[in-house]
Amino acid sequence: MSKPEKLLDKKGLRLDGRKLDELRPIKMEVGVLNNADGSAYLEQGKNKVLAAVYGPKEVHPKHLALADRAILRCRYHMAPFSVEERKSPAPSRREIELSKVIREALEPAVFLEYYPRTAIDIFIEILQADGGTRCAGITTAALALADAGVPMRDLVVACAAGKVDGKLALDLMDLEDKYGEADVPLAMMPGINAVTLLQMDGSLTLEEFQKAVKMAMEGCKQIYEMQKKALKAKYVAIKEEIQE
Amino acid sequence: MSKPEKLLDKKGLRLDGRKLDELRPIKMEVGVLNNADGSAYLEQGKNKVLAAVYGPKEVHPKHLALADRAILRCRYHMAPFSVEERKSPAPSRREIELSKVIREALEPAVFLEYYPRTAIDIFIEILQADGGTRCAGITTAALALADAGVPMRDLVVACAAGKVDGKLALDLMDLEDKYGEADVPLAMMPGINAVTLLQMDGSLTLEEFQKAVKMAMEGCKQIYEMQKKALKAKYVAIKEEIQE
Amino acid sequence: MSKPEKLLDKKGLRLDGRKLDELRPIKMEVGVLNNADGSAYLEQGKNKVLAAVYGPKEVHPKHLALADRAILRCRYHMAPFSVEERKSPAPSRREIELSKVIREALEPAVFLEYYPRTAIDIFIEILQADGGTRCAGITTAALALADAGVPMRDLVVACAAGKVDGKLALDLMDLEDKYGEADVPLAMMPGINAVTLLQMDGSLTLEEFQKAVKMAMEGCKQIYEMQKKALKAKYVAIKEEIQE
C-alpha cells in the first residue's frame, strides 16, 4: 500500500469515509471455538481477530507455579497471510513485545489469587490486520476470558486515538497509523477508570496527548457496550438452548 | 546429476543393468558398533546405512515416561556428505517427517509393553544416499533392534516399488526416484502380512498401485530372508567365539 | 585494520612502541559490580574486560548437581561493539570453545569439593577486544572468584607469547596476533607451577615453542603480582571504610 496523498478529504472525512471521532464497524461473537475454555471473534474494520483462553490449568514445569495466585500467559500472534507481505510464523520482536503489554493490560482485571498454582493461557491470533490489532486483541481476549468464566474486576477494552493530517482521530486504520503523525493505543477497565495499557509513538504536544487520551477513552466506552451485548447474546442463546 | 534421456534401455533394462523386478545388490552386517546395545550396517546399491539402538533405558525428563509401556524414539539423519550437494547437519523437515514414519513403521513390531517407564532409542545414519533410504533405514533399524535383544513380533523389512518410463519397477534408485513417475515405499512384517509403512508420490492408476504394492511386498520378502541370514551369521560367529 | 608493512621497526620495537618482552599497560580493579558475588575489571592495552561471579548457588534443573562437589560454569562473551565489525550477540563457535577452555583453566584452582550440589557461575564480558582476550578474561575471572570469596589453591593468571616478524614477543595485540607467525596463550597457577591453559596456533620449532612458553610464564608472573596488588587494594579500601 503506497502513501495516499491525503488522509482527510475536504470535508474532513477519512479515507474510509469515517468522521474523526468515529469507530470502524465492529462485530463480535463469543464462544466460537470448541476446544478452548473460552473464545471470541472480533472484526473491527478489516481486522479479524480470534482469541482463546485455556485454564486455569496445571503448570509445567511445576517450579514456575506461584503459591498464592495463578500465572497469566499471553501470546499475540499474526497469521502469515494476515498482512501485505507474508509474515514468517516465528514470533517477531514486535509480537513478543505486544504479547507482554497485552498480558499486562489484562492482568489487572483478573482475580489471579482465586487460582493459586495454576496457569491461565490467552492465545490471540490476528487473522487479518488493518491497524490497531493490539487493541482489537485485548478487546477480544477480554471476551474470551469472560467466556471461560474467569472472574474479573471488569472487562478490559482497548482503542487507539491518534493524529492524522494535523487532526486528532479515533481508531486509526493501517494507512492512518503508518502515514499519520501519532498513535495512542489505550486499554482500560471503564467501570473503575483504570488505564491498563498505554503506549504512544509519533509526536504530540501535551495538550494534544491529553485530548487523544480522552478520545481513546470515549472509543473504549462505546466498544465496552458492544462487549457486554456480545456476552449477553451468548448467554441468551444458551438459555434458549436449555429451555428448548 | 542431470536427467538421463531414458530410464530403461531397449531391452527394458534399467540404468544399472537391473531387470524391472530386480533388487539392487544388498549387504548386511549385524553388531557393527561397540557402544550401542544393538547395531547394524546395510548397503543397498550405493546406499550405506548405519543403525544403532540404545535401550530400554531410563527416560529424562521423567514425566515423558509411560506407566504401561516403553516409548520408542527414532532419529533418521543424513550425513552432510551423503548427497550430491552438502546437506546441513541440522534436521530438515524431510528428516523430521521420515523419523516419524519410520518410528511408526517399527512400533507395531516391538513389544513395548514389556518395558514400562523406559525409552528405546533408534538412530539411523545415512552415510551415503542413492534413493530408497527410508526403506533401507527401516530394514537396518529392525536388525539393530533384534541385535539389541528387543523382543519383536516379527522383523520389519521395507522396500519400494515405483514406475519408470511407464513400467512398474522394484527398488528405485535415486535417478529413477527423481525422474520416474511414481514411488511407493512400503514396510511390512512378512510373517503376519502387516503393512507398517506405506507412502506414495507420483501418479498411478488404482490397478498400477495394486501391482506396485504386490511388487514391493515381493521385494520385502527377499530382503527378509537376507535379514534372517545376517542375524544368524552374527550368532554363529558368537557361538564360534564362545566355543573357541 | 589492514595489514601493516612491518610488525617490528628498525630498533626491534613493536607497533605500539613496546619491546619484545614487554607487557601492555595493565589496570585492574576488584569489586566493580554490585549485584555479583564477586567482580573485577581489567584493561590490558585496549582490551577492556569485565568478569562477574555468582555462587555457590542452587543448581536448576536439580539433576545437573553433583553429590560431591560444585559445578563450575563459564561464559566468555563479546559485546557487539567490542570489535571492528559488529559481532552478533548470539554465541559464536569461537566463544563456545573459549568458554570451555577458560572454564578448564580456572577449574584446577577452585576447591569445588567444598560446595557439593551447588553451581558457581563465571561471566566474562569483553567490552573491547585487542588481542589476547581469552588470557585477559582468565586473569579477570580469577580476581572475580577471589572477590566472591571462593576458596582457591592459587590465583590463575594468563598471558600469551608469540612470534612476530621472526622474533618471539610477549603479550600479542590484535595486529600481531593476526599477521604474526604464532600465538601461544598460557594460563597458570604461578605458586605451584601448574599450567592450566595452553593453546597454540601458527608455526614454531620445538625450540621456539619452549622459549615462547618461558616468555609467557614470565609475563604471567608479572601480571600475578598486579593481581595480588589489586586484591589487596580492595581489602585495604574495605578496611578503611570499616574504620571510618
Added chain:
Amino acid sequence: MISSIVSRVKQKQIAQLIAKGIRLDGRKLTDYREIKIEAGIIERAEGSARVLLGKTQVLVGVKIEVGEPFPDVPDQGVLTVNAELVPLASPTFEPGPPDENSIELARVVDRGIRESKAIALEELCIKPGKKVFIIFIDVYVLNHDGNLIDASGLAALAALLNTKMYNYELENDEIVRKPGYTPLPIRNHPVAVTFGKINNQLVVDPWLEEEQVMDARLTITTDKNENICAIQKGGSGYFTTQQILDATKIAKEKAEELRKLVVEP
C-alpha cells in the same frame, strides 16, 4: 496411544459400536462429517478459504511473492506449504517451532498438490533462473476435532481456486504491475481421504475421539483423473494388504464427492 482407565472404557465402547457398523457420533463407517467451505474470507491474502469439517476448523491463506527459483528447476515457480498448529486450536498444541505433526501435515498437503501437478508452476516463471513467483500456502488450524489432513487439503484446494494474481509486465527485468488480476493457473484437483483403523475396521474421516483410540491412519489422495497421487500411513499400528486395497477404492469414491464441494460450488 491411550493409557488411562476412562479412555479404555471409551475405546471399548467405540470399538464395539464399530463392530456393528455404527460410530459414536451416529455416522456410518464411510460417512464424512458435515462440511462447510467459505472461500475468499481473508481479503489481504491472494487466496483464502476456511473449511469446517464437523467441529474441525482450518483456515488456509495463499500469498504470492517474487523470489529465486530452485537451481535444478530454473524455469518454474516455487511452491511452499507450511502448517501451524496454533495453540488456540487444542489443549495439546504448544507454541513453538513446527513439530513432527505439523511438518507431516504440511508435507502431506504439499505432496497432494505437487504430485498431481495442481499448480502450473511452469507458468509462474518471470525470468528463468532469476525470478519466479513463490506460492506460499499457509495452513492454519483453528480448532482440532480430528482429521486435520482432509480438512487442510480441502481448504488448500479451495484457497488455490480462489487465488488471484495481479497482472504485470516486465520492464528492464523489473516487474511493473498492470491493472487487473488473473486466476492462479490450477490444472488438477487433488483430494485427500483419510481412514482410521479401529478394532480392525476402517472408518472414514475419523474425528478426535476416534483418533485417540485408533491403531493406525491411512490417507489416500486422488486427483480429478482418478489417479492416486499421494499416500501416507501414520500411527503405530498396521494395515493388511486387503485393507489398503479396500481403502483405495473407497477413497476414489469419497474424493469425487468432496471434490464437487470445492470445485463446483
Added chain:
Amino acid sequence: MISSIVSRVKQKQIAQLIAKGIRLDGRKLTDYREIKIEAGIIERAEGSARVLLGKTQVLVGVKIEVGEPFPDVPDQGVLTVNAELVPLASPTFEPGPPDENSIELARVVDRGIRESKAIALEELCIKPGKKVFIIFIDVYVLNHDGNLIDASGLAALAALLNTKMYNYELENDEIVRKPGYTPLPIRNHPVAVTFGKINNQLVVDPWLEEEQVMDARLTITTDKNENICAIQKGGSGYFTTQQILDATKIAKEKAEELRKLVVEP
C-alpha cells in the same frame, strides 16, 4: 510480583514511607538518583557512552555498517536497536536469546529515537535502494539496580552524540574512505522519564527495591521541543487518567534536567 513474607514486609515499609513522601533511599518522590555519563569509552565503536544511574550501569556502543535499505524507504539509513541483559548484571538475567524484557527495553529505546527523528536517516543513504548506512545501537546492561529504560535511553543518546562517521566518496558505486570524520547527524534529543506506581503514588526513577514492589510502570519520552514522542506502560497494575496527566507534566520537567546532562556537558 512478590510473594514471600520478607518481601511483603519491605513492600509495606516502602509503601508507608511513600505515603509520607519519602523513599527508602532518602530521595523525594520526583528525585532521580545520582547520574554519571562518560562518553567515548569504547574506542573500537563509532560511538559509545556509559551511564551510571545510582548503581544501575548501562554501556551503549554504536557501530556503523553498510547494508541494504528497507524496500519501503529506499532512500533512508537503517536504525537497529538491540539490548542485552547480560547475566553478570543481575542474578535474574539468564544467558540466551533476548527475552521479552530485553526486547521491550530495546524497542522503547528505539521508539524514542525513531519517533523524535533524532537521527537524520535520510542523510545516511549512499545509493538509493541499494546501499545505506546501518546504525547499530547496542544497549549493554552491566549492573541492574532498577530503571533500565531511562539509563539506557540516556546512554544511547550520549553515544549517538559521540558517534563519528568516516568521510567517503563513491567511486563506481564503491565506497572509498577519505581522511577525517564527521559527527552522525543528530537532530533531536529524546529523553525517557519513568515512573513507578507504589501505594497509588507516582515515584520517579524507581530503583530495584521499588521495582520489586511497584504495581505498574509508566515511561514518557519527550523531545527537545517538549513534544511527547513515546510512551510505554508496563507492569501488572493500572493508572488513573489523572496519574497519566500528572506524569506527562513531571516527565517534561525532568527530561529537561536530564537532557542538559547529556547535550551540554
Added chain:
Amino acid sequence: MISSIVSRVKQKQIAQLIAKGIRLDGRKLTDYREIKIEAGIIERAEGSARVLLGKTQVLVGVKIEVGEPFPDVPDQGVLTVNAELVPLASPTFEPGPPDENSIELARVVDRGIRESKAIALEELCIKPGKKVFIIFIDVYVLNHDGNLIDASGLAALAALLNTKMYNYELENDEIVRKPGYTPLPIRNHPVAVTFGKINNQLVVDPWLEEEQVMDARLTITTDKNENICAIQKGGSGYFTTQQILDATKIAKEKAEELRKLVVEP
C-alpha cells in the same frame, strides 16, 4: 569428572598400573592402539576416509562447493570444518546442535589443517572477491572409545589426500565443467598426538576408560617439517612445564609414525 564408587575403584586400578608403566589394555604409555585407515569409501563425497583407532571409529567426508570468499581474503578458498557427535556413537551423545565438545573437536582439527597451511587455499580462488571453492570437512564420529581428536585429525588428512576436484574453465564468469579430475592441492600433513595425564603421568592415545579418569588432556599437532602448528589443553587438571616439554618431544616422534600410515600407505 567421576563420582561413583565403582569408577573410583577403576580409577585407582588404572592409576596404579600406570605408575608401573602399564595400561589396562596392555599398552605401553606411549603406544597407540591399532590403527586402520580406509580412504575413498563414500563415493558421493569429493573425498572421504574412515579411521579405526582401536574401537574408536570416525568417518570424514569432504565436499566442495562454490561460494563467496571472506572479505578480508578475497583471493582464497574457504575451509570449513564441522564435527558431529552423532548419538549412535555413544550413550553420552545427544541429538541436537553442536555442543562445546563437538565444537572444540572441529576447531582443533581445523586449526591443525589451517595453521600448517595443509590446503593451498590460494589455488582455490575462481574469481577474486566473487567466487571461490569452499571445502567442507565433515567429521562424523561413529563410535566413541576415546581420543576423538587424533582419530578425527587422521581421518581428515586421509580424506583430504583422497579428495578430487573436477576440472573446469571459466566462460563469462560461469564455471563450465571439463572432463577429468585433479587432486586437491595438499601442501602439508598435520598430525595430532593427544596425551592424557593420569596419576601425574602422561599416556599417549587415551581410550575411553582412561579419559574417564584422567586429570587433563594435551594435544600437540606437528607438521611434516616437525614444526608445531597447534596445541590444545583440555580437562579440569593442569600440566607442569616439564610435562609440556616432554609431550612436545614424544608428539613429534609419534606424529612421524602416524603420518606414514596416511601419506604413504
